[in-house]
Amino acid sequence: MLTDNHGRTINYLRLAVTDRCNLRCFYCMPEHGLDWLERKELMSYEEMLRTCTLLVSMGVQKIRxxxxxxxxxxxxxRFLTALSRLDGLDELSITTNGVLTAPLVPKLKQIGIKxxxxxxxxxxxNRFFAITRRNEFAKVMHTLDELLEHDIDVKINAVVMDGQNTQDIIPLVQLTRELPVSVRFIEEMPFNGDDHTYKGLEWNHLRILHEIREAFPLLRKIQDPAYSTSANYHVLGHKGxxxxxxxxxxxxxxxxNRLRITPQGELKNCLYDDGVLNIKDKLRAxxxxxxxxxxLLDAVNKRARDGWEAERARTLTRGIHESMAAIGG
Known part of the structure; x- marks a missing residue:
């Protein structure tokens, strides 16, 4: 197994294949002024497949x-199909906004996306439009229906933003009453492409949990999977x-247990670091x-202890200015 300098097992890669997006969520990127990467700046499919093959041979078992x-x-x-055939890869999964996904669900099921x-x-x-600046709500809900119809495990990711969607916390939890989904509420982060100033966290995990408990007194803590980033709960009588x-x-x-690779091929040991190795440049060299x-081994053996240490190290050179789309959500 691949381990870092703190003895943590590294077996999970989050690979961002593009910085482009067909939504424009304000907490992720500015409405205007964000220049997309040129094609030559992106890792090619061949470069990504070669990198993934090497990492799987070193102990990575899951790729998102x-x-x-x-x-x-x-x-x-085509790329997902090639990845799914890697010997030693136990799990291949996807994070999507759902706008283009519904027609692809049968093929994703066939490939083995679980x-x-x-x-x-x-x-x-209406709030969807205000947050995303796009009128695509119906397509996203159609994707949700298709995923459930094809028995694909669904985690709904909702970023909680003060003054924007806190009134959606309870309705989203109510989804779990009849649907076998996991609804995960995420603290807002400062990766917005510098379009607005991040003023700090109004809704942290404790406040979010308190809001849920007030409305659902039958909420119970359940066992978290190994390496889970979420603290997980179940409302008695609910399916999800x-x-x-x-x-x-x-x-x-x-x-x-995770590494990140950005669309430009930058390896990140932590969401909050500056990047520690440009794999694309090394491949092309x-x-x-x-x-x-x-x-890769050298990079993994220089990981920060936590996200706070990673952020402190980067602010010696520059603060956080990236869009989440440029990092990989």
Missing amino acids: ITGGEPFVRRDML SVNLSLDTLDS NVGVIAAYSRTFCGTC GLNNEQIKQL
């Missing part, structure tokens, strides 16, 4: 494809579950597989 929105990149299904994270911050179409992710408070760093693997 993210963006931007993965399905705005052409030939994504789990999809669906970004959905509200069940109100509820999770709360302390993404800004960073309470789960001690068991972090002609390094062989053993040299790449050694660089």
Whole structure:
């Protein structure tokens, strides 16, 4: 198994395949002025497949494809099919906003995708438009229906934002009454592409949980899966579950098992770091597989203890200015 300098097992890769997105959520990117990467700046499918093959050979067992929105990149299904065939890869999953996903669900099932994270911050179409700046609510809900129809495990990710969608917390929990979904509430983070100033966290994981408990007194703590970033709960009598992710408070760093690769090929040991190795540049420089693997090992052995340490190290050079789409959600 691949382990870091703090003795943590590293077996999970989040691979962002594009920075482009067909929504414009204000907490993720500015409405205007964000320049998309040129194609040559992105990792090619061949480069991503080679990198994933090496990481799987080193102990990575799970890969999650993210963006931007993965399905705005052409030939994504072909790439997913190739990934699904990697020897040693136990789980391939996707995070999507659902706008383009519904027609693809049967093929995703055929490929072997068992789990999809669906970004959905509200069940109100007007608030959806206000948050995403796009009128695509119906398509996202159609994707949810299709995923459930095809027995694909669904986690609904909702970012909780003061003054924007806190009134959606209870309706989203109510979804779990009849649907076998996990609704996960995520603390807002400062990755907004510098369009607005991040003024700190009004709704942390404790406040979110309190809000849920007040409305659902039958909420009970359940066992968290290994390496879980969410604290997980179940309302007695409901079919689904509820999770709360302390993404800004960073309470789960001690068991972090993941690496991130951005669309530009930058390896990140932590969401909050500056990036520790540009894999794309090394591949294009002609390094062989053993040299790449050694660089990956060296990078993993220089991980920050937690997200706070990673953020402190980066602010020595520059603060957080990226869009989440450029990092990989």
